[in-house]
Amino acid sequence: MPQKQALALFLVALLVVNTVAESPYRFFEWNVTYGTIWPLGLPQKGILINGQFPGPDIHSVTNDNVIINVFNNLDDPFLLSWNGIQNRRNSFEDGVWGTTCPIPPGKNFTYILQVKDQIGSFYYFPSTAFHKAAGGFGGFRILSRPGIPVPFDEPAGDFTVLIGDWYKSNHTYLKSILDRNHKLPFVDAIHINGIGPQGPNRASFTVDQGKTYRLRISNVGLEHSLNFRIEGHKMKLVEVEGTHTMQETYSSLDVHVGQSYSVLITADQTPKDYYIVVSNRFSSILLTTTGVLHYSSSNQEFTGPPPGGPTSEIGWSLNQARSIRTNLTASGPRPNPQGSYHYGMINTTRTIRLANSAGQVNGKQRYAINSVSFVPTDTPLKLADYFKIGGFTPGNIPDAPPGGGIHLDTSVLQTDYRTFIEIVFENKEGIVQSWHLNGYAFWVVGMDGGKWSPASRAQYNLRDAVSRITTQVRLKERRNKI
Secondary structure, three states: OOOHHHHHHHHHHHHHHHHHHOOEEEEEEEEEEEEEEEEOOOOEEEEHHHHOOOOOOOOEEEEEEEEEEOOOOOOOEEEEEOOOOOOOOOOOOOOOOOOOEEOOOOOOOEEEEEOOOOOEEEEEOOOOHHHHEEEOOOOOEEEEOOOOOOOOOOOEEEEEEEEEEEOOOHHHHHHHHHHOOOOOOOHHHHHHHHEEEOOOOEEEEOOOOOOOEEEEEOOOOOOOOOEEEEEEEEEEEEEEOOEEOOOOOEEEEEOOOEHHHHHHEOOOOOOOEEEEEEEEEOOOOOOEEEEEEOOOOOOOOOOOOOOOOOOOEEEEEEEEHHHOOOOOOEOOOOOEEEHHHOOOOOOOEEEEEEEEEEEEEEEEEEEEEEEEEEEEOOOOOHHHOOOOOOOOOOOOOOOOOOOOOOOEHHHHHHOOOOOOEEEEEEEEEOOEEEOOOOOOOOEHHHEEEOOOHHHHHHHHOOOOOOOOEEEEEEEOOOEEEE
C-alpha cells in the first residue's frame, strides 16, 4: 500500500511539473477575404483578415505557442509568411513557397508556431501571387516573460506602425505586368498603417504630455527604402528584430523593405499636433506621406510644412546602419546578457557569396541569385524531401557568383546542420536590395562598397554587431554576415 501511494504521489507530481513547464497557448481564427479598401482615397480591391486592413496584430510572450487557423475565402491559393519567427524544427510552417503549401480557395490551414527564445518586433505578410500588394499584412510582437529584465522602463503605450509603398492598381493587374515580361512602374504613394496621402484621414497616434511611448516600425512595402521621422521629437532606438540595441538617438531612421525597429519617443514638446513623416529614399522621384502625433490635451492642428528628410544620401544611410549595435549587457529572451554569446569567436567553416541579378529568360523578366532563377516544384521542397519524391537537386547554387547569364532551376542551397557559415551579399543592381533569411537571425558584421575579398574580414565588427533577420544591401555594395 505505501508503494502504491508513493507511486501515485510521484505521478501526480510529474503531472504538475509537466503542466507548469508547458508554455501558454494563444489561439487565433482568421478569415481571409477580399474587400474594398481606400488607402489612396479611391476604392481598391484589398485583402482583409477578419475584415481588417491592415490585419490584426498578434501579441505574444517569449516561448508562447501561437496557433492560427486561417480560412482562405479568396478565389486563389493564399499563403502567409511570419517575418522573423524562427520556426525551430518546424520550418514547414514558415509560409513561403518551397516549404509550405498555399491554402486552396475555400479551405483552411492551422499554423502552429512557437516563439521559442524570441522577443521583439516583427510582422506577417502574404508571400505568393503578389497578394502583398493588396494587404493581408499585420504586426507580430513578442514580449519578454515576466521577471526578465528589459533595458528600459515600460512605456505608457505601444504602437504598431506599418509603412510601405503602394500602387493604385490592383494586385492582379500588377502581377499581369510581370507576367507580360515587364518591370513594374514606379509606385504611386506611401502609406502608414494602410492610409496614404490621399486617404480620407491620416494615421494618428494619441499621446499624453510627458509620457514615453514605444513605436514598432516595420517596412511592409514592395520595393522602396523609407525614411521615418517625427516633427520636433527624437527617437531612441531600443530594439531591432529581436535584439536590444545600444540606445542611440536619431532624428530620422531609414527602414528598408522587410526591416523592423522599436523606438521610444517622449511627448516632451508643446501640446499640439505634430507631423509623422515617411518618405522614400534613393530616388529622383520623391514621395511623402504624413501621419499625426496628437497630444491628448490639445486641439491645435499642424502649423507649417512637414519636416524634410534625407533623399539620396547613401553615405548617411550607411553610417546610420553602422551605428546600430547590440546592447551587450541587456537581457534578451533569457535573463543572461546578450553579450554572453561571443559570436566573434566562432570558427566559420564555409564562405558563401550570393549576388542578385535581373534579366530576361525566354522573353520573360526574371530575377536570380548566383545566376539561378527559382522555379517552384509541384510539391513544396520540404514535403518532397520528406517523402523522397525528388524533383530538385540540393546544392545547385554555386558558392560564388559564376558570371554569365541567368538560367532556370529549382535552386536549393545546401549547408550542414549546426555549422557556422559566412555569407557575403553582393548587389550590382541599381536599386537597394533587401536580403532576408527566413527562419534565421544573423550578425551583420560588415558593410562597404567595392568587391569583397578575404582581406575585408579585418574590418568586421566581431564584438557587438546587431543580430537581425533582414538587411539592406545598397546599390553597387557588398554586405558581409555570419
